[in-house]
Amino acid sequence: MPDQARKSPPAVEELPREGVARFDSELAEIVKRYPPDKKAAAMIPALRLGQEIFGWIGPAVQRLAADRLGTSPARAEEVATFYVMLETEPVGRHVVEVCTNVSCCLGGAERIFEHLKRKLGVENQGTSADGRVTLREVECLGACGTAPAMLVDEDQHERLTVEKAEQIIGGLK
Amino acid sequence: MSETLILTRRWGKRDPSLAGYRADGGYQALEKALSMSPADVVEEVKKSNLRGRGGAGFATGLKWTFLPKDVRPRYLCVNADESEPGTFKDRYIIEHDPHMLLEGIAITCRALDIHLAYVYIRGEFKRQGQILERALAEARAEGIIGPKLLGKTDFPLEIHVHRGAGAYICGEESALMESLEGKRGNPRFKPPFPAVVGLWGKPTIINNVETLANIPWIVQNGGAAFAALGVGKSGGTRLFGVSGHVRRPGVYEKPVHYNLKKLIMEDCGGTASGRPIKAVIPGGSSSPVLRGDEIDISLEFDAIKAAGSMSGSGGVIVMDDSVCVVRVLARIAKFYAEESCGQCTPCREGTAWMEGIVEKIEHGQGLPGDVEKLDQVASSIAGMTICALGDAAAMPVQSFVKKFRADFARHVEEHRCPVGEQGWGVLQESREALIGPIRA
Numbered sequence: 178m179p180d181q182a183r184k185s186p187p188a189v190e191e192l193p194r195e196g197v198a199r200f201d202s203e204l205a206e207i208v209k210r211y212p213p214d215k216k217a218a219a220m221i222p223a224l225r226l227g228q229e230i231f232g233w234i235g236p237a238v239q240r241l242a243a244d245r246l247g248t249s250p251a252r253a254e255e256v257a258t259f260y261v262m263l264e265t266e267p268v269g270r271h272v273v274e275v276c277t278n279v280s281c282c283l284g285g286a287e288r289i290f291e292h293l294k295r296k297l298g299v300e301n302q303g304t305s306a307d308g309r310v311t312l313r314e315v316e317c318l319g320a321c322g323t324a325p326a327m328l329v330d331e332d333q334h335e336r337l338t339v340e341k342a343e344q345i346i347g348g349l350k
Numbered sequence: 351m352s353e354t355l356i357l358t359r360r361w362g363k364r365d366p367s368l369a370g371y372r373a374d375g376g377y378q379a380l381e382k383a384l385s386m387s388p389a390d391v392v393e394e395v396k397k398s399n400l401r402g403r404g405g406a407g408f409a410t411g412l413k414w415t416f417l418p419k420d421v422r423p424r425y426l427c428v429n430a431d432e433s434e435p436g437t438f439k440d441r442y443i444i445e446h447d448p449h450m451l452l453e454g455i456a457i458t459c460r461a462l463d464i465h466l467a468y469v470y471i472r473g474e475f476k477r478q479g480q481i482l483e484r485a486l487a488e489a490r491a492e493g494i495i496g497p498k499l500l501g502k503t504d505f506p507l508e509i510h511v512h513r514g515a516g517a518y519i520c521g522e523e524s525a526l527m528e529s530l531e532g533k534r535g536n537p538r539f540k541p542p543f544p545a546v547v548g549l550w551g552k553p554t555i556i557n558n559v560e561t562l563a564n565i566p567w568i569v570q571n572g573g574a575a576f577a578a579l580g581v582g583k584s585g586g587t588r589l590f591g592v593s594g595h596v597r598r599p600g601v602y603e604k605p606v607h608y609n610l611k612k613l614i615m616e617d618c619g620g621t622a623s624g625r626p627i628k629a630v631i632p633g634g635s636s637s638p639v640l641r642g643d644e645i646d647i648s649l650e651f652d653a654i655k656a657a658g659s660m661s662g663s664g665g666v667i668v669m670d671d672s673v674c675v676v677r678v679l680a681r682i683a684k685f686y687a688e689e690s691c692g693q694c695t696p697c698r699e700g701t702a703w704m705e706g707i708v709e710k711i712e713h714g715q716g717l718p719g720d721v722e723k724l725d726q727v728a729s730s731i732a733g734m735t736i737c738a739l740g741d742a743a744a745m746p747v748q749s750f751v752k753k754f755r756a757d758f759a760r761h762v763e764e765h766r767c768p769v770g771e772q773g774w775g776v777l778q779e780s781r782e783a784l785i786g787p788i789r790a
Binding site: 210211212215217218219220221222224225246248252255256259260261262263277278279280282283284285287315316317318319320321322323324328331332333 | 432433435436437438441466472476477515518529530531532533534535550591592593594595599600631635667669673678681682685688689691774775
């Protein structure tokens with residue numbers, strides 16, 4: 178249905194005002210790390226900040242970041258969709274990312290991932306019915322010597338066993 | 351004679367804060383470098399035979415001389431993207447001795463007339479990024495970096511941490527710069543090389559964390575002393591990260607030309623199961639695999655190249671004979687398919703084909719001719735792409751097929767994986783009990 182395929186992009190005004198104010202004040206500090214005429218370099222940190230404040234990076238957050246960094250929404254969108262840690266869809270309250278690359282799997286990561294899937298009743302990339310946890314299989318986390326490893330809300334957990342992983346997930350509110 | 355340790359000598363034993371680093375003689379190399387001419391510092395690094403520790407092993411001093419003489423500003427990018435599977439060393443430098451890295455950065459910037467440096471750290475290293483930020487704050491508070499180096503030399507220097515957001519390709523130097531400019535991490539055509547046209551179009555030096563962490567020692571002890579620790583055109587020690595089925599996985603600092611078998615069998619205690627070694631990936635997952643009977647070799651860049659592989663990032667993955675090599679290759683192929691940026695057709699399409707074919711074979715659905723097809727697809731990617739990811743994806747496929755052809759053939763003939771559900775090895779449940787506490 179072609180006439181329904183394109184909706185007009187949400188305006189930045191739709192975002193909560195206090196969130197935008199926090200975004201602006203924190204972004205003002207971040208852009209100081211880059212030369213004054215290279216503000217667009219702050220796109221990844223800006224989108225990450227938007228994700229932290231608004232939960233995920235929808236079109237409105239992309240437009241906000243692009244506007245503040247003086248670049249196009251297309252630039253924000255291409256960055257937001259390129260990097261796996263930037264969420265362009267809503268996610269659960271916690272994001273659990275299990276490495277299943279070689280060194281982790283040699284230590285049992287596949288079994289841990291399968292166990293967590295069953296426990297949460299989700300498939301890869303799925304969010305538990307209560308909205309608590311989004312579970313995802315990810316690539317090497319740089320923890321091969323302390324494998325298996327996973328990230329929980331970007332915090333590293335290493336030397337996992339099935340029991341340890343289950344305990345960590347169980348403790349998430 | 352005890353082995354010389356450059357990078358790990360303070361790890362876990364000494365205070366990693368600025369005060370602790372200074373108490374152990376930290377920032378004296380920067381002091382010394384400030385009393386030398388920049389050209390003399392570059393000369394020492396050239397003499398040291400230091401080669402890039404990120405993967406390519408390019409001579410660091412030589413790379414530095416590629417900067418055009420009259421173009422300013424110049425930038426330094428520190429590659430802390432560490433994302434080649436099997437590699438986990440740079441994070442420990444940052445965790446255990448962040449000021450050693452900062453001192454290396456400061457000396458390098460002074461030597462190359464660079465006033466702005468970025469540490470590009472992978473998104474998954476949130477904690478390591480915070481550790482670096484704290485170390486930077488300490489160094490700024492004491493005036494070590496800022497308007498005057500060490501608070502006395504009229505040389506402004508700013509160092510910032512830039513955290514990525516999850517993309518293997520951003521460890522490739524031109525993709526790293528694209529990402530740092532706030533774009534997708536699509537690698538650029540080379541030439542021009544970054545030393546000529548780099549970050550924001552300006553001359554840029556990109557060095558790995560471990561590479562730069564060696565610089566203070568080289569300045570303090572002289573390039574010749576560093577060169578003497580190694581062999582031929584490779585100086586110094588290296589961090590080797592060993593993972594997989596070994597009794598004592600971890601990071602080991604050894605001379606660059608250390609023996610691979612000795613590292614695995616003596617330092618790491620051999621396999622945890624006591625079973626024979628089936629395969630070793632010696633330098634991160636893109637390096638060609640070696641059979642268990644091929645590992646009695648030097649890890650030095652040129653020596654291991656002569657043996658048909660590469661020492662790459664120093665990430666050694668060990669597998670005992672309980673593993674299914676087809677399963678392992680399927681996972682490696684999946685990784686490169688996942689991480690291809692998509693701009694070159696051979697890589698974008700080929701990596702997905704390779705993943706599909708290996709998966710098919712692993713699941714017992716391989717047909718006669720599939721193994722050859724796999725080889726053919728890999729050959730059509732290698733050398734046909736803008737960046738090295740295409741080669742990185744092709745090399746494991748070509749080498750696994752070559753070294754373990756019988757295993758692949760058996761999967762096809764028997765229409766199943768002979769190892770079955772235990773494809774990752776027998777140790778999954780009992781691993782922790784067998785290996786006990788893990789080093790570093």
